[in-house]
Amino acid sequence: MICMIEMKGVYKTYPNGVTALNGIDVHIDQGEFVYVVGPSGAGKSTFTKLMFREEKATKGTVNVNNFNLTTIKEKKVPFLRRNVGVVYQDFRLLPRLTVYENVAFALEVIEESPNQIRRRVMDVLDQVRLKNKARFIPDELSGGEQQRVSIARAIVNRPRLLIADEPTGNLDPDTSWEIMHILEEINAKGTTVLMATHSQEIVNTIRKRVIAIEDGQIVRDEARGEYGYEI
Amino acid sequence: MKFKTLGRHAREGTKSVWRNGWMTISAVGAVTTTLLLVGVFLALMLNLNEIAGNIEDDVEVKVLVELTADEQQVSELENNLGDLPAVGELTYSSKEEELDELVDSLGDQGKAFELFEQSNPLNDAFIIKPDNPVDAVQIAEEAEAMDQVDEVDFGEEIVQRLFQFNEYARYIGLGLIVGLVFTAIFLISNTIKITIIARKKEIGIMKLVGATNAFIRWPFFVEGLILGVLGSIIPIAAVMSGYYYLYYNLQDRIQFDFIQLLPFNPFAFQLAGLILVIGAFIGVWGSVMSVRKFLKV
Ligand SMILES: Nc1ncnc2c1ncn2[C@@H]1O[C@H](COP(=O)(O)OP(=O)(O)OP(=O)(O)O)[C@@H](O)[C@H]1O
Ligand SMILES: [Mg+2]
Numbered sequence: 001m002i003c004m005i006e007m008k009g010v011y012k013t014y015p016n017g018v019t020a021l022n023g024i025d026v027h028i029d030q031g032e033f034v035y036v037v038g039p040s041g042a043g044k045s046t047f048t049k050l051m052f053r054e055e056k057a058t059k060g061t062v063n064v065n066n067f068n069l070t071t072i073k074e075k076k077v078p079f080l081r082r083n084v085g086v087v088y089q090d091f092r093l094l095p096r097l098t099v100y101e102n103v104a105f106a107l108e109v110i111e112e113s114p115n116q117i118r119r120r121v122m123d124v125l126d127q128v129r130l131k132n133k134a135r136f137i138p139d140e141l142s143g144g145e146q147q148r149v150s151i152a153r154a155i156v157n158r159p160r161l162l163i164a165d166e167p168t169g170n171l172d173p174d175t176s177w178e179i180m181h182i183l184e185e186i187n188a189k190g191t192t193v194l195m196a197t198h199s200q201e202i203v204n205t206i207r208k209r210v211i212a213i214e215d216g217q218i219v220r221d222e223a224r225g226e227y228g229y230e231i
Numbered sequence: 232m233k234f235k236t237l238g239r240h241a242r243e244g245t246k247s248v249w250r251n252g253w254m255t256i257s258a259v260g261a262v263t264t265t266l267l268l269v270g271v272f273l274a275l276m277l278n279l280n281e282i283a284g285n286i287e288d289d290v291e292v293k294v295l296v297e298l299t300a301d302e303q304q305v306s307e308l309e310n311n312l313g314d315l316p317a318v319g320e321l322t323y324s325s326k327e328e329e330l331d332e333l334v335d336s337l338g339d340q341g342k343a344f345e346l347f348e349q350s351n352p353l354n355d356a357f358i359i360k361p362d363n364p365v366d367a368v369q370i371a372e373e374a375e376a377m378d379q380v381d382e383v384d385f386g387e388e389i390v391q392r393l394f395q396f397n398e399y400a401r402y403i404g405l406g407l408i409v410g411l412v413f414t415a416i417f418l419i420s421n422t423i424k425i426t427i428i429a430r431k432k433e434i435g436i437m438k439l440v441g442a443t444n445a446f447i448r449w450p451f452f453v454e455g456l457i458l459g460v461l462g463s464i465i466p467i468a469a470v471m472s473g474y475y476y477l478y479y480n481l482q483d484r485i486q487f488d489f490i491q492l493l494p495f496n497p498f499a500f501q502l503a504g505l506i507l508v509i510g511a512f513i514g515v516w517g518s519v520m521s522v523r524k525f526l527k528v
Contacts, residue, residue: 052439054439075443077438078438078441078442078443078446079441081438081439081440081441082441086439092436092439093436094433094436094437095432095433096250096433105437105440105442106440106441108236108239109437109440109441109442109443109446110441111233111235111236113235114235153440
């Protein structure tokens, strides 16, 4: 098995003194599909943010897709991020760009040809059912629609690793399932998927590895786990 | 970077100019104000410089030889003058030549002096051009002390006034430069501050999607270039038409012939080019500086 993510003795303390991660050791192979569950404030988002260097670990080592994030040079970070698609809990769309442009941006940074860009962007927009809103700007979309744009952007360049922080948080059940199918499909094509979620239904229905985090520590790690929390 | 990507950056930069709306207008306004001042100042400085240069070129020391001096003594004097270190060019002008020149310079009135041709009352003279006009005074003093020298003439007043004037011009120029630089910095950094909040987040997102710093910087570069060029339109028009008016209307009324304005063509066009370049520079500089702080995400 080829290693995709490895963390050893990782601690994260934010500048304001909050310790979000408290000694994390984890190993995730290429091609895995992993749920990250746990109560609000447990450190799930922080855990994912370490993997594309949005945050730096205070202590410990983080390896992702053969990049050592503890020693990586600032100049190399963009190249790490190009292999990691991220769906953010708060979307992070470029407010002045249209839906189409937001998704295309991920391909523009890797200097894809305009023809390729057009084709792939239209493809993913179709996948997330947003083709008819391609010319809208994020402010003109509902929360669920913005989330789907964020997903489209994350998957458009077929990353090796897809990190999704509550990708179904704002979606109705039907759309949620569609998104899950997209994620499964991508996973089937070889992309490692890491998904933080509060959805008991999804975790218990599409059974995958489950990592549970509480108070910044991994308290459970099961190959075909369950959600395990009462709602 | 691929060539196509450059096209993308140009497109994005242009779009951004439109999208920024009133921000664009205020940035262009800042550049316009600065360039108007720079343009006027440049026109002034370059002309002053030219005038000063003209006068300095004209500085010469005339050493009049005693009427009684014989040939031997004249050539001795010539050697002595030639040995002075500050002397650039040394030419001998006989009294006949001196008279011719006097007659020429007086035009019609000069005809009267032709009578003197038989009994020329003028001295033979040496005309010295100093290497550096500032040394004229020193040369004059040293020449005055030599034998067989009747009189030394170097237009003392003009030279003295010129050097004083030149010094003032430089102080004024320096003051203006400092003032302009501060104005420009203030205006531009103020405008940039306004855009910072909106852009900080955008730049952060771009970086998270995998954009390199250069990729992010390029459209800003283009945007700054456009802002700078837009900002130079009014100053170029103003300075050129202003200079046109000055050159063609005022020039005739200025009596001193050493005050020659630089000719409209090509000077006004060179000035326009210079304003354009400075405008582009200010725009690019301001824009790229504004991004720099936010690239560390
Ligand atoms: N940028 C930050 N600065 C300071 N503290 C932070 C920051 N981000 C998160 N925290 C703190 O770190 C802890 C973990 O936050 P995190 O966002 O990782 O939780 P989470 O498990 O994702 O929660 P949720 O399920 O609500 O998304 C919380 O106590 C939070 O207040
Ligand atoms: Mg979270």
